[in-house]
Amino acid sequence: MDRPAADAGRRHRERGAAPAAGHRDRRALPGQRRRRGALDRPDALDDRRSHRAVASALAAAAPLHRRRDLRRRVAVAGAAAAPAARRDPAGCALGGAARAARGVARDGVELPRPRAARAHGQHRQHPRRRPSRGAARSLVDRAVPVGAAGGDHAGRLRHRRHLARHRRAPPTIGAGAVSTPEALLELDDVSVRFRLGRSRGDAEVRAVTDASLSLQAGHVLALVGESGCGKSVLASSLLGLLPANAQVKGHATVRAGGPVELLSASEAVLAGSVRGRRIGLVPQSASTHLTPVRTARSQIEETVRELRAGAGADELAERVGLRPRDLDRYPHELSGGMVQRVAVALALAGDPPVLLADEPTTGLDRPLIDRTTDLLAEAAADGRAVLLITHDLAAARRVATDVAVMYASRIVETGPAAEVFADPWHPYTAGLLDALPEGGFRPIPGHPPVLSDLDRLEQEWGCVFCLRSPDRPGFAPCSGVPDLVRSGARRVAAHAPC
Numbered sequence: 428m429d430r431p432a433a434d435a436g437r438r439h440r441e442r443g444a445a446p447a448a449g450h451r452d453r454r455a456l457p458g459q460r461r462r463r464g465a466l467d468r469p470d471a472l473d474d475r476r477s478h479r480a481v482a483s484a485l486a487a488a489a490p491l492h493r494r495r496d497l498r499r500r501v502a503v504a505g506a507a508a509a510p511a512a513r514r515d516p517a518g519c520a521l522g523g524a525a526r527a528a529r530g531v532a533r534d535g536v537e538l539p540r541p542r543a544a545r546a547h548g549q550h551r552q553h554p555r556r557r558p559s560r561g562a563a564r565s566l567v568d569r570a571v572p573v574g575a576a577g578g579d580h581a582g583r584l585r586h587r588r589h590l591a592r593h594r595r596a597p598p599t600i601g602a603g604a605v606s607t608p609e610a611l612l613e614l615d616d617v618s619v620r621f622r623l624g625r626s627r628g629d630a631e632v633r634a635v636t637d638a639s640l641s642l643q644a645g646h647v648l649a650l651v652g653e654s655g656c657g658k659s660v661l662a663s664s665l666l667g668l669l670p671a672n673a674q675v676k677g678h679a680t681v682r683a684g685g686p687v688e689l690l691s692a693s694e695a696v697l698a699g700s701v702r703g704r705r706i707g708l709v710p711q712s713a714s715t716h717l718t719p720v721r722t723a724r725s726q727i728e729e730t731v732r733e734l735r736a737g738a739g740a741d742e743l744a745e746r747v748g749l750r751p752r753d754l755d756r757y758p759h760e761l762s763g764g765m766v767q768r769v770a771v772a773l774a775l776a777g778d779p780p781v782l783l784a785d786e787p788t789t790g791l792d793r794p795l796i797d798r799t800t801d802l803l804a805e806a807a808a809d810g811r812a813v814l815l816i817t818h819d820l821a822a823a824r825r826v827a828t829d830v831a832v833m834y835a836s837r838i839v840e841t842g843p844a845a846e847v848f849a850d851p852w853h854p855y856t857a858g859l860l861d862a863l864p865e866g867g868f869r870p871i872p873g874h875p876p877v878l879s880d881l882d883r884l885e886q887e888w889g890c891v892f893c894l895r896s897p898d899r900p901g902f903a904p905c906s907g908v909p910d911l912v913r914s915g916a917r918r919v920a921a922h923a924p925c
């Protein structure tokens with residue numbers, strides 16, 4: 428890993444420390460101030476250690492009363508819930524990360540104490556939690572058949588030990604400038620809130636919080652996370668497609684073809700020079716975006732005319748692997764995979780340097796998913812920057828060069844896909860991977876928080892990921908909203924060890 432600039436981590440935090448106007452000032456959180464102070468120590472920046480070890484050092488530096496308060500709240504919550512025998516699988520699901528952190532001991536860093544193995548069973552719902560929309564639609568719920576979590580535990584442990592043995596060396600934390608010379612799209616602290624109106628007591632949904640991303644030519648960046656975490660809202664904000672009750676803050680610049688500041692651009696600019704021209708969109712459920720009474724060809728030709736683009740319909744069809752005669756069919760005469768290809772052809776019609784694909788593989792079977800994601804990879808290979816929004820980690824793993832993991836409106840981990848998938852640093856990323864068949868089909872316990880409650884939850888708890896399974900063995904809550912710390916090309920929310 429390249430040696431990062433010594434003050435880069437500090438610079439990043441300083442930038443992040445200026446919250447978007449109108450948002451709650453994160454600097455006001457006591458835990459936040461402590462975190463910064465601890466990370467700003469030169470020794471903290473220079474040490475080779477995992478973010479978990481850094482986080483545990485930070486947690487140790489936090490005044491004891493604050494940690495005691497949190498522990499007491501957690502203990503009370505746990506006591507009011509279910510008997511200890513109904514342990515959730517998360518202790519294990521998230522334990523791989525802790526094991527990885529223990530591996531750091533070889534390098535002489537003080538680590539969280541190992542914990543004893545516990546019985547596994549059903550997760551206990553946190554009593555504070557309300558049922559959420561995301562709950563019913565969570566990635567993990569969909570990916571894991573009922574009862575799968577109770578399978579061959581010894582086998583899964585062997586598998587996890589094997590994974591732990593092959594984890595990479597601990598990272599250097601706290602510094603590192605990510606150079607993005609070819610960034611075609613740059614997002615800087617983008618935040619989106621929805622006002623729910625008087626009838627809902629002036630409540631707000633915090634859909635995206637301080638999202639910073641960089642999309643480079645030739646890269647596929649996969650934005651992953653469970654349903655409802657804010658992925659689509661983030662993409663829609665870039666194209667000016669949010670409803671009137673949305674408040675958008677931050678900066679997003681598309682650089683190709685002359686820079687355009689997307690979040691402050693007028694509708695005329697977005698319609699005339701961004702949508703379809705600088706940024707193409709492959710929408711979720713493409714079939715509903717096609718007019719049923721017109722052939723694919725007439726719809727592609729209309730788009731080409733509208734965008735005054737050079738490519739003909741047959742050429743676009745060929746580019747996405749359709750035969751010219753397929754274009755003479757009506758949408759209902761095309762298979763799901765072919766409709767998806769028509770959608771990609773439409774997105775490519777104006778030859779945009781940036782492609783946003785929002786769940787482009789929804790409803791497709793695995794071979795069609797592979798073919799569609801391969802198309803996106805080809806678009807990137809042609810020099811485009813592609814943002815692939817998906818809750819399908821297998822699809823992301825297949826084609827992504829980079830990955831950003833989103834949880835409850837915040838990006839909690841980003842980096843080169845191969846590195847993040849092989850060695851996730853944030854327990855949420857590790858949990859998503861564990862929910863895959865090859866990860867042991869182990870669901871993340873609990874549910875994501877309700878986004879209209881995020882302000883209160885973060886003020887009360889700091890890190891809302893901790894809330895997800897507060898009764899798991901070895902639980903130690905974060906003492907504030909974790910900062911994103913940078914190490915080489917990776918960034919991760921400095922979460923306390925779980």
Ligand SMILES: Nc1ncnc2c1ncn2[C@@H]1O[C@H](COP(=O)(O)OP(=O)(O)OP(=O)(O)O)[C@@H](O)[C@H]1O
Pocket residue numbers: 560564621632634652653654655656657658659660661670672818878
């Ligand atoms: N117009 C709106 N008004 C209020 N809340 C909204 C609005 N649009 C979206 N939301 C909320 O914003 C949050 C993020 O939604 P978003 O569609 O971005 O999720 P997602 O991560 O793309 O999930 P999915 O996989 O379901 O598409 C959700 O909680 C959703 O209910």
Ligand code: NI
Pocket residue numbers: 890891892893894904905922923
């Ligand atoms: Ni936490």
